[in-house]
Amino acid sequence: MRRCGFVLGAAAFGLAAPAIAQDADVAPAPAVKPAVAVAPAPPADSNVAPFYAAHPSALVWFRDADTRTAALKLVDILKRSAIDGFDKGPTLVAGVEAAIAGGTPADDAVISEAWVKYVQAMKRPVDGISFGDPALQLKPPSASAILSAALSAPTLAAHIDSVANVNPLYSSLRDAAIAQNEQDDPHIRASLDRLRLIPAKGRAILVDVANAQLMMLDNGEVTDTMKVIVGKPDFPTPLLAGKIWYVTFNPYWHIPQDVAKRKVAPIVLKRGVSYLKAARYQTVAAFGGDKEEPIDPTTIDWKAVAAGTADAHIRQLSGPQNMMGKMKFGFVNDYGIFLHDTPHKDLFDKMKRNLSLGCVRVEHPQALAQWLFGHEPPTPGDDSEQNVRIDEGVPIYISYLTARPDGEKIAFADDVYKLDGGSGGSQPIATASTAAKR
Numbered sequence: 001m002r003r004c005g006f007v008l009g010a011a012a013f014g015l016a017a018p019a020i021a022q023d024a025d026v027a028p029a030p031a032v033k034p035a036v037a038v039a040p041a042p043p044a045d046s047n048v049a050p051f052y053a054a055h056p057s058a059l060v061w062f063r064d065a066d067t068r069t070a071a072l073k074l075v076d077i078l079k080r081s082a083i084d085g086f087d088k089g090p091t092l093v094a095g096v097e098a099a100i101a102g103g104t105p106a107d108d109a110v111i112s113e114a115w116v117k118y119v120q121a122m123k124r125p126v127d128g129i130s131f132g133d134p135a136l137q138l139k140p141p142s143a144s145a146i147l148s149a150a151l152s153a154p155t156l157a158a159h160i161d162s163v164a165n166v167n168p169l170y171s172s173l174r175d176a177a178i179a180q181n182e183q184d185d186p187h188i189r190a191s192l193d194r195l196r197l198i199p200a201k202g203r204a205i206l207v208d209v210a211n212a213q214l215m216m217l218d219n220g221e222v223t224d225t226m227k228v229i230v231g232k233p234d235f236p237t238p239l240l241a242g243k244i245w246y247v248t249f250n251p252y253w254h255i256p257q258d259v260a261k262r263k264v265a266p267i268v269l270k271r272g273v274s275y276l277k278a279a280r281y282q283t284v285a286a287f288g289g290d291k292e293e294p295i296d297p298t299t300i301d302w303k304a305v306a307a308g309t310a311d312a313h314i315r316q317l318s319g320p321q322n323m324m325g326k327m328k329f330g331f332v333n334d335y336g337i338f339l340h341d342t343p344h345k346d347l348f349d350k351m352k353r354n355l356s357l358g359c360v361r362v363e364h365p366q367a368l369a370q371w372l373f374g375h376e377p378p379t380p381g382d383d384s385e386q387n388v389r390i391d392e393g394v395p396i397y398i399s400y401l402t403a404r405p406d407g408e409k410i411a412f413a414d415d416v417y418k419l420d421g422g423s424g425g426s427q428p429i430a431t432a433s434t435a436a437k438r
Helices: 049-054 065-084 089-102 105-122 143-152 156-165 168-179 186-195 257-271 274-278 302-307 345-349 365-373
Strands: 203-208 213-218 221-231 240-249 281-284 313-316 327-329 354-356 360-362 386-399 403-406 409-412
Touching (some): 049 105, 049 143, 065 168, 065 186, 105 156, 168 409, 186 403, 221 345, 221 354, 327 365, 365 386
Antiparallel strands (some): 240 327, 281 313
């Protein structure tokens, strides 16, 4: 991006001007201590007023060449900021440019006002996501926190770039959209908005439902990927954010009530309860912890279950045909959604993988477990369900990216759930495809 240079006089930064030579017969004026630059108080309704009141001699943008470079970077950031969802950003450009030319402590506060508004817009909450871990939701920081971070940054220019770039996936998509003049595409805007959640530091899992792909991230960079199977259009996988704290080996499959009604109860009525044993199904009092005490299936009113007027809590025991496969990856959420293995590996060969009832089936569960543990996962001793805790919880984001960077171009995925207000393109990401069954 092109940058404009500028030159400011010494007085613009509160520095004393060089002395002017005087005639020898003129008595020198009494020495006067140079005034310390003190920023005047910003208007009462200013976001930055508390910061400058607490730091009366602080200059954020006019300290040295690096901070002045950062101010120029902010101009470019604001010019493009409509694509970031900060529509007011371009209207702030003229004021920031005038403040840079002025260079006074009051102008420093003007630039800070613009930076604070931009950062708070970038940290606004992301809509449409259900948070099993509320700490993962974005929250706009205070003006004082934003400016304190800027003041303490080793290099302000690098700090400005880091905040504005959000994470590698975000910045790559934004740059490609700008290069191709597609800033107003609704799928790009929606995908960028969801990508704001993804952390630029640490490890995280990103499940892209639109492309039916799981990505393992380290400091925002994709280190590995695998195919997944996601929800049908009429059973969409919800967008979620939570943390994985353990891996379940030899998991039970807790059969959803609608499946018990439509699939299990009619067969029990036709063939008797012996069908349950053959299918390795077990009836329990309720789902969850100590409540999962096995009960006699003959005590259940299967006609009422088939009619939908009674519930039957049925779990499928571990084994080769268990619908959860050999392991699952649970995390807190309001929808009972989790990642899991599957015995039906052939489904990963399909281009369209919207085949599940909402949960996410993973292509290589062993590789995912090894990545989570950081070493070869433990081998369970028997066929009973076992939860094994990982050392540190890993954030997981189930998102929906109908636009993604593909080199210097943009690859679009079908908006199968109609979340972006349009049908979108039909070209899948080169390393993924679209679709899923629970």
